[in-house]
Amino acid sequence: MTNSLGTALVTGASEGIGAVYADRLARRGYNLVLVARSAEKLAALAASLGDATGRTVEVLQADLTNPADLGRVEARLGAEPAIDLLVNNAGFSTVSAFADLTSTQVSAILDLNVTALARLAWAATGPMANRGKGTVINIGSVVSVAPLPNAALYGATKAFVLTLTQALEAELGSKGLRFQAVLPGATRTNLWAKSGLPVEHLPQEIVMETDAMVDAALAGFDQGEVVTIPALVDVDGWNQFETARLALNGKLSSAQPASRYLA
Secondary structure (H helix, E strand, O other), X not given: OOOOOOEEEEEOOOOHHHHHHHHHHHHHOOEEXXXXXXXXXXXXXXXXXXXXXXXXXXXXXXXXXXXXXXXXXXXXXXXXXXXXXXXXXXOOOOOOOHHHOOHXXXXXXXXXXXXXXXXXXXXXXXXXXXXXXXXXXXXXXXXXXXXXXXXXXXXXXXXXXXXXXXXXXXXXXXXXXXXXXXXXXXXXXXXXXXXXXXXXXXXXXXXXXXHHHHHHHHHHHHOOOOEEOOOOOOHHHHHXXXXXXXXXXXXXXXXXXXXXXXX
């Protein structure tokens, strides 16, 4: 089959949101590079997608918290065939009071949600900027703007994802690159069980199916959104929030403290 849209690299691709992105992008016409820890799951998904879509599907087994593995994925982002679209999806969470986290858990969350995501975005945008085209989709969370107890560190890492995406759009959007931050609410994935809170324990009226979430995110991308919140009905609320945030530009730095802080 003729390649029409180029090649997309998806992290955390073996299941959940990443696997659905892989399916949808293949059906849109992208060849794929699938990245995850489980070689067995990746191989099965690659075979299934290749048979169903006729796309070329490359498998890259990697643990993105391992520096050597992360380096191999970075290298692939700079190699041929060129990566035209990066989906930074791999992430980790633990539902726990911040003080109860172990140092190992703190490092794991930061290594995957912040360090790996930033390094892969960095590795992708250099070649993309040189070509004058390319897309980075970063999977965040609504907790980036609505922090929750027992998810303090996870929410902070997702705030990083949102800010990085918006800053990259401001920096590189005029050079032909596109950036999107996707902020899902509760989504039916195994992340919940791995974090210690099975999704079945949540009110089911707030849980979105993974297929619906990804389809909504891609619809937002098609509409040119930089930030997509799949469950948000009143988009005017977000637009007002962004307008208020941007209106602070130019007012946040001064040689003198604000008068309310002066004796």
